[in-house]
Amino acid sequence: MTARTVLANPLVAVAIVRPGEAAGVRDFHRSLPGYAPTPLVDAPLLAERLGVASVHVKDESSRLGLPSFKILGAAWATFRALAERGAGAPAGLDELREQLSGAGLTLVAATDGNHGRAVARMAALLGQSAHILVPRDMVPARIAAIRDEGAEVTVVDGTYDEAVAASGRLADATHVVVSDTSWDGYVDVPGWVIDGYRTIVEEVLEQLADAGLPAPTVVVAQMGVGAFATAMIRGFAPHGARIIGAEPTEAACVLESLRAGALVHLDGDIDSIMAGLNCGTPSPLAWPDLVAGLHDVAAVTDADAEDAMRALAEVGVVSGESGAAGLAALLAHGPALGLTEHDRVLVVSTEGATDQHAYDRIVPAELRESR
Ligand SMILES: Cc1ncc(COP(=O)(O)O)c(C=O)c1O
Numbered sequence: 001m002t003a004r005t006v007l008a009n010p011l012v013a014v015a016i017v018r019p020g021e022a023a024g025v026r027d028f029h030r031s032l033p034g035y036a037p038t039p040l041v042d043a044p045l046l047a048e049r050l051g052v053a054s055v056h057v058k059d060e061s062s063r064l065g066l067p068s069f070k071i072l073g074a075a076w077a078t079f080r081a082l083a084e085r086g087a088g089a090p091a092g093l094d095e096l097r098e099q100l101s102g103a104g105l106t107l108v109a110a111t112d113g114n115h116g117r118a119v120a121r122m123a124a125l126l127g128q129s130a131h132i133l134v135p136r137d138m139v140p141a142r143i144a145a146i147r148d149e150g151a152e153v154t155v156v157d158g159t160y161d162e163a164v165a166a167s168g169r170l171a172d173a174t175h176v177v178v179s180d181t182s183w184d185g186y187v188d189v190p191g192w193v194i195d196g197y198r199t200i201v202e203e204v205l206e207q208l209a210d211a212g213l214p215a216p217t218v219v220v221a222q223m224g225v226g227a228f229a230t231a232m233i234r235g236f237a238p239h240g241a242r243i244i245g246a247e248p249t250e251a252a253c254v255l256e257s258l259r260a261g262a263l264v265h266l267d268g269d270i271d272s273i274m275a276g277l278n279c280g281t282p283s284p285l286a287w288p289d290l291v292a293g294l295h296d297v298a299a300v301t302d303a304d305a306e307d308a309m310r311a312l313a314e315v316g317v318v319s320g321e322s323g324a325a326g327l328a329a330l331l332a333h334g335p336a337l338g339l340t341e342h343d344r345v346l347v348v349s350t351e352g353a354t355d356q357h358a359y360d361r362i363v364p365a366e367l368r369e370s371r
Pocket of ligand 1: 068070112113114115180222223224225226227228229276277322323350351
């Protein structure tokens, strides 16, 4: 367990942030059924609380029909991975579905919730099957949501990291692993997942420009394996933004890795309520970007996340435990993070109420009704 603390990254060197490959991703997302940019909410109430010039909240509670941003990465990675199995370069999802007709493929993914649900949705859209592996502490509501997408779900007797290892062992001629984290020899798919998240960056920059506003000076990114933060680093650091990472105190694997100067694997059970962030190992693919691009990493408690869920509800954003972790870091550690009255802050609320029962317990009815 890491202390509720902030670590200033001594190695930050934005100049060597890798650009990634965003070309084609946005057009692909635009072609998906139900695509629309998610709202960017101006939140003066939060700006006042943090003592900064402005706070904008990118609200990912409804993205392509699912309650988290994860479908952006899962969709692009699935498309790229399966396009290689089809009968030639498909122009889009419809053509790929035709090419794969009768292929009998199964998409495999480990998840602590949102990624697996998104992969299951992609399998259904492409007429293929999905097998999703989840850690033993996954709450029933999140398992049911994945099964409702038509996927087979296996509860692995272990942590998220053990589910990832088990998913990798299932790869064969008809089982295609679509993982958001990487390992030795498995980097293409997780690389496409990171590229897929860049659509958020492009939308935010467009939305700010439409409002006559410049790029943010501070972006906070909650981290599980660090793929999402990597996309934020690659997209916003070149605009001069300072990127702050946020992790649960129980799963601060990036913070501990930066402290150690090398990748650290956290052992034992990790069961913060921020389920999507309960990862014990950063993605090795993301690691160089995290080292180069994170200014600070803040560790937050479950209570911090709950406070931030309520703060987001007050400005009309429904945010789940993991979704609120970035704001939690700013609320809990603002002064230590050096926020100033000149900062224009971007918070990405990366999920909605993915466990409705918990949401209703944490966020009082009067705040829920203020929407
Ligand atoms: C809601 C939510 N936010 C943030 C993250 C963190 O993303 P990453 O694992 O790429 O760091 C996740 C991961 O599952 C998530 O579900």
